[in-house]
Amino acid sequence: MPKLRNIFLAAGLFVVAALLIAPGGSLLYYRSTKGEGCARCHEIRPSFDMWAASTHRTISCNDCHGGLLTPDADFHASNLRRLVRHVRDDAPQQILMSGQGEIERLTARCQECHQREYAAWKAGPHSATYADIFTDAEHNRKRLLMDDCLRCHGMHFQGGIEDLVTPVATEGPWKLVREEMAGKPTMPCVTCHEVHKKGQPLGPRAPRKQPVSSARQAVAPASLGLFDRRTKVHVAVDLMPVPQIYEGGRPVKMSPDPRQALCYQCHAPEAGGQAWSGDDRTGLGVHEGISCLACHDPHTQQTRASCATCHPRLSNCGLDVEKMDTTFKDPASKHNVHTVKCADCHPKGVPPKRNRGLSIVSSLR
Amino acid sequence: MKISRNPDRRRFLRTAAGVAAIPAASCTRAGRRWRFLTDEQADTIGAICDQIIPPDQDPGAVSAGVVHFIDRQLKGHYAYLQDAYIKGVVEIEQAAQEKFGKRFSALASEQQLDLLREREKTAFFRMIADHAMQGFYGDPRHGGNRDFASWKMMGIPNPPVRGRQQHDLTKS
Amino acid sequence: MALEHVNAVVIGSGAGGGIVAKELAAAGMKVALLERGRWISPYECAKDDLRNQRTSVLGASFGPDDEERNPRVKVEKDGSEQIVYPSRGAYNNNAMCVGGGTASYGAMAWRFMPQDFRLKTTYGAVEGSTLEDWPITYDDLEPFYEQAEYEIGVSGDVVPDPFKGPRRKPLPMPPLPPNREYAVLRPAALRLGLHPFDIPMLRNSVPYGGRQACMRCRWCVGFACEVNAKCGTQNTVIPAALASGNCELRTEAIVKEIVLDAGGKARGVKYIDEKERLREQTADVVIVSCGAIESARLLLNSKSRLFPNGIGNNHDWVGRNLQGHAYTGANGLMPFDCYDDVGPGAGVAICDYNHGNKGLVGGGMLCNEFIRLPYQFLGRMPPWIPAWGKEHKDFVRTWYRRAVNVQGPVQEMPVFHARVEADPKVKDYWGVPVARMSGNKHPHTLEIADFMSRRAEEWLKEAGATRTWRRVPGDDLSAGQHQAGTCRMGNDPKTSVVDKHCRVHDVDNLYVVDASVHVTNGGFNPVLTIMAIAYWASHHLLKARS
Known part of the structure; x- marks a missing residue:
């Protein structure tokens, strides 16, 4: 031929x-x-x-x-x-976006303007590195690594699980195939943010508003979207489903906060949507129907002082909610703050309401 | 396409950028909307596809990006069908001119349907109908089904919300 | 440079070859496993609904991945012929990759029934068909079925199936919990006096074999499993073979021919390696496991003084009796949502119509179909809906979540003129004559299909379908992913290609181990039978060697 x-x-x-003449030329052209x-x-x-x-x-x-x-x-x-x-x-x-270097440049560029968010993300669990996630002996001994891990951890990684970790087996020791990946974040900014998302450029930064506490007020920022590893593009949050979760046969009251669609992609229940199956963390009990983001800061994920956005300092029982025996106060508590019910502390029945009632909570739904 | 206010400066920069621009400039289709189709062909194909999957309360073929799907595949997996597309479009445009004296896309819906029904059994129509379905109902990664238009219409959540059982293999 | 002599060369790493390689390697033989495809990872597969092994309109992602290099020729009833490529239906593709079809299959794990091995004795001869009994029985294979179920891994519950052959052990894993279709169809079958049960599947429902359970996504048949819960040879026996240290897997190795020595024994194979070099691998034993179309093609392309028409083909039986499955069934529209997005979708089956149907020779299993992805759904539209336009779109919108499909594979009547030949003119990229496929289904196969589709329709109506339509196959050649029959197993060398241990008559160190040896193909997905025969053949090969 x-x-x-x-x-x-x-x-x-x-x-x-x-190659010989291009650098200057194409820079000018660009x-x-x-x-x-x-x-x-x-x-x-x-x-x-x-x-x-x-x-x-x-x-x-x-x-x-x-x-x-x-x-x-x-x-x-x-x-x-x-x-x-x-x-x-x-x-x-x-x-399509490809290459670890490009992801790192993007992340660094995000940081230049969005310093506060970057710092918050960096301080929280979503900045976990490839080493944190994939060479955790405790996990790898019990659970065989698989491609599906990369759906939520390392969606920007170009390759399969075999290209990332060795050995893919429940007997270690485990190491990353490319050691330089160890310190890189598995969920950088572009995991949840589509940089090209439609909208007007911001002017000089507006003063920060109070955190949104009610789902009714929550408007998903245009940039929110999950980077879908299979198609290598973002799926905008308004296209993604907020699932109906069930507790047994009972449909759980779901917060209409559209931003949660993003959380549920990874913090997802198994098929059938049972609450707390798989990686689900849906609020039940007194916190049923409250958006994830009502308590969790979107970048740090932490919940410090979040009670105050809804609760008066004292609960219906006259106790300081932050000091009640829940996992909010102490992670070792047997009362998970996500699912705590009145009956957990009142096994013989809940006393009649003394004041205010739960009207504050219901306003959040 | 206006990209610089000063045409002289623009020309100078373009010249200076010559070498790097060669690949782009040598591409005769650079800057055009379609990879393979001409605007006219895309227009005809869009009109045909919008009869195959008409817009109603849900998007039709064109607004779901079906023409993009076809255009991309004609430079990809369906490159062997380029001639078939060109011939099919020429044939239907000729028929539109002879019968109604207008371009196919300018015809009234009933007139378009007339022409298409006459061609329902032809290889070209079957092919474009199948490709329209692929573009409309297939994965958006191929250029169609924009914003999951068809999947939303059918009630298919995407991506599905699906977690896993937390097995401890040391205990099984 | 000559390659080191090995004890066995196995050609093809699918359901048959993967198992043989592991069995021989575990027994201490040095094995070279040659695979013309590559490893395909879930990352490459990427759940692309237009490019996978079930819907390949934009490419067959599990190979052959280079369309132009791998053509075939398809001859139509009127004698016209066309060159066909892997992504198009007439190619009758299965897969070409490590694991073969098992890397992307739906993974139904059926044992054939005892009668399936004795169709001629049970029903008598059928005019125009080469229908014959197998030279082995269900009882011969039973221990090997069990070995396949336990080594590869099968979930399901066949206890309620009264028609199954006797078995010593239950399935190793329980079934997956039912989905909504199952919940509707099972009680309906019971009301009809039928015997519904959970389809056996080569899929983890619980942790098994060191891998985790199915997460029930919607992309199963045609795709690679991202949670590694689908059990194929690529994630079970092949890794075990490699771990034994006795097996070397060579991918992108395209075998051109089997070479004989002067005494008429197989000396080894000539193949093109991944760098396009011609190599010769000598071996004590050669095992051909390329699938019914490619195994036949390889034998036919291996010509010598002793076998001028291709190895094992002195009686013109190689490539004959090409068969697959005539898929038949019905669709129904339910007054309620049946789609719950819980994969794999198929779950409940009946074997009431596999045998004993008045006036019919055999029959087939019926079950609900795997999840129909949106574009696939369009292939199941009712006859009263136009193929395009407003009504078509309305139908999809209204009924997608409420349509149920029951179908099954009809056991085909083998036909001598349905065949694979080496094409006299067309060659592949490597200069080897390509497979030329011709022939049609036997008319009785279509009669059975018609009967089965009516039974499927009854089941759907009982389940509450307000409107139903049948889907019956045409008489075109069927091979595809269930391809079988081209190197028939038999005791008489004049009317078969291999003996009951899968050894080619007249060449005592050459074996064919895949669905090519199936005399008939069962009213079931054939893969577990291929696996059982691979264990059976390996067992006898090792016994003969020792």
């Missing part, structure tokens, strides 16, 4: 020429087109169009994704491969 060879040869020459040049390539067009209508449209492509001067060999190699595929007319349907 001499024709094919010629095409290859031509493509090869272009690439070599581009600048002169204000990023529009990127979208001349069809496979980037969908992402470009989303970006152009997004809250982040004032931040340029290579600010987050990297550019010619980015010191990341993998990044340039994969771009080169893309270019070759493009020239060979064998382009993928869409160019």
Whole structure:
């Protein structure tokens, strides 16, 4: 096939020429087109169009994704491969986020502006690293690692579980295939936030509002969405289901807070939706019907001082709710604050209401 | 497409950027909306697909991205069907001109249906109907079913909420 | 560079080859396991509903993954022929990857019934069919069925099935809890006086074999399991074979031919390795486990002075009797939601119609179907709904969650002219003549299918379906994922290809171990029988060797 060879040869020459003279040229090209040049390539067009209508449209492509001067060999190699595929007319349907380096650059860029959120995330459990999650001997001894782990931990990892941990077996010791992954977060900002999400760019930062405490007021920020490992794109939170949870045959009262759809993707019940099956943590008892986010800070996940957003200092019983015998006060308590019922402390029956009643709680539903 | 207020500066920068721009500039379709189709072909295909899966209280084929699906696949798995698409579109456009004197997409719905019903048994129509269904009911990763249009219509939650049993294999 | 001689070379790592490789390696033989495909991970599979092994419109994700390199030829009834590619239905693809079909199957784990091995004795000869008894019986295979159930792992509950053959042990795992379709269909079957029970499945319902239980997602048949709960050879016996230290798995190894020595014994195989080099692997024993189409093709392409028409083919039986399953059944519309998104979907079956149907030779199992993904659902539309337009869309919207599908595989009447040949003109990328498939179903197969679809319809009506329609197969050749029959097992070398231990007549160190050897294919998904025969053949091979 001499024709094919010629095409290859031509493509090869272009690439070599581009490599030699490109840096300055393409930087100028990129600048002169204000990023529009990127979208001349069809496979980037969908992402470009989303970006152009997004809250982040004032931040340029290579600010987050990297550019010619980015010191990341993998990044340039994969771009080169893309270019070759493009020239060979064998382009993928869409160019999707890939590569650990790109994820790290994104995360660092998020941090530049969203410092407070970054710090909160960093302090909380959702910043768990690959080493934390995948080389935990206690876990790995009891439970065989599998690809499905990566659905919630490490959805940006390019590869299967065998490419990440060795051995995939219940006998260790376990180590990461690529040791440099150890300290990287498994759930970075882009796990739950779609950077290209539609919206107006923010001006100078508005003063922070009081945390939203009622589900009725809760409006999901446009950026909320889960990075779906299988399709390598985000699913916006308003497209995702908040499941109906059951306690036995009884449908549990569900908070209408749409943001919870994101939580439920990973903190999910088994098939059938029974409360507390699988990884479910749905509130029952006195806290039934309350959104996850009414108590948990979205970035740290911690609940410090969260009682005060709803409760008067003293409970119906005249006790300080923060000092009652629940897991809020002491994780070792046998009364899980998610499911605590009046009857847990009043096994002989709940005394008649003395004041105020539960009207405050019901206003949260 | 307006990208710089000063055309001279823009031309200068473009020239300076020459080499890097070669791959993009050498691509004759660069900057166009479709990868394979022309705007006219996409228009006809969209009109056909919107009869196959018409919009109603739920999105129809075009707003669910079915034309994007077809366009992408014609540069992918269905590249071997490029000719069949081009010929099929030419044929139906000719028929539209002869019978009604207009482009297919400009016809009234009943006129479009007339032409399509006459062609129901042709290989082209069967192919485009099947591809429209794939684009509309298939996974959005292939360019169609935008925002899970069809899955929402059918009542299929996505992604499903599904946790796992917490087995302790040391005890089984 | 010559490769080191091995005791056994096994060609194909699917249901048959994976087990043989492990059995021989565990017994201390040095084994080279050659697989033309690759390992396919759940990461690659990515639950793509248009690109998987059941719906392959955008590609067959479990191989062959390069369409152009792997063509076949399909001959139609009118004699016209066309070149077909793996992602298209007429290719009759199964899979080409480590684990073969077991990496992506639905995983029903049926034992054939005792009568299935003696169809001719039970019913008499059928005109136009090469119907024959197997040279072995259910009782011969029973211990090996059990071995397959325990080593690979099967869940389910067949106790309520009064028609099954005798068994010594129960299934190793309980069934998965019922889904909504099951809850509707089981009582209906009981009301009809039928005997419903839980389908045996090669799928963990509880932790088993060091792997965890099914999470009941909607993408099962056609996909790789992300929780590793579906049991195939790729996550059971093949890792065990490799761990023994006696088995080497070589992927992307395309075997061109089996080579004979001067004395008419198999010397080994010639294959193209992953770097496209031609290699020769010599071995004491050669085992062919490529599936009914490719096993036959390999034998036919291995020509020599002693076997001018292909190895084992001096009586023109190689490639004959190609069969699969005529799938038949019915769909019903329920006045309530039946879709609960709890996979795998299939759960309840009946074997009341496998045998003893008046005027019919055999029959088949009926069960509810796996979850129909949205695009698959369109293949089950009722005849009164137009193929496109407003009504079509309305129907999908209104009925998707309320439609139930009951279906099953009809045991086919084998036909001599339904066959695989090596195509005289078309060659694959490596220059090997491709499989050429021709022939049609026997008319009686279609009569059985018609009968079965009526029974499925009755079941759905009893379950409350307000409207039903039958779905019967056409007479086109069926092979596909249940392909079988092309190297028939028998005692007479003039009317069969292998003996009852799967050894090719006249070549005493060459075996065929896959569904090719099936004389008839049961009214069931055939994989557990393939596995049992692999254990059976390995057992006898080792016995003969010692």
